Amino acid sequence: MASPSGYEPLLPQAPTPVVVVSPQFCAPDVVPLTVTKKDASLSGGDFTVTDPNGAVVLQFKGSVWSVRNRRVLLDAAGQPILSMHEKILSMHNT
Numbered sequence: 001m002a003s004p005s006g007y008e009p010l011l012p013q014a015p016t017p018v019v020v021v022s023p024q025f026c027a028p029d030v031v032p033l034t035v036t037k038k039d040a041s042l043s044g045g046d047f048t049v050t051d052p053n054g055a056v057v058l059q060f061k062g063s064v065w066s067v068r069n070r071r072v073l074l075d076a077a078g079q080p081i082l083s084m085h086e087k088i089l090s091m092h093n094t
Contacts, residue, residue, distance in 0.1 A: 021081055033057060045071060 019026060031051065038046040045062025059078070062071035070085040 025081075045069070 034050050034052075036048050036050065038048065045060065047060040048056055049058040049060075051057050056076050058076070058081075059074040060071050061074060062069065070083065072083050073081045075081050
């Protein structure tokens with residue numbers, strides 16, 4: 001069945017949501033979020049994610065000075081959820 005835009009989805013929709021971190025971060029409906037970069041941040045890699053009411057949902061803490069651009073994703077209470085960093089250059093494609 002064709003979608004309203006006339007384009008077919010690239011992948012079939014999963015019958016159940018795929019949870020990457022924790023089910024508490026999944027919503028049954030689309031939630032518009034706003035990502036704001038903190039201009040006053042000395043690290044240069046801090047972002048705040050807020051909901052339509054302005055409540056903080058997530059935060060990214062990071063440093064542009066780290067070798068692998070390490071970033072930590074925090075929940076609204078400031079507790080770490082996951083850590084991300086760039087892959088070091090390798091001799092083969094992955």
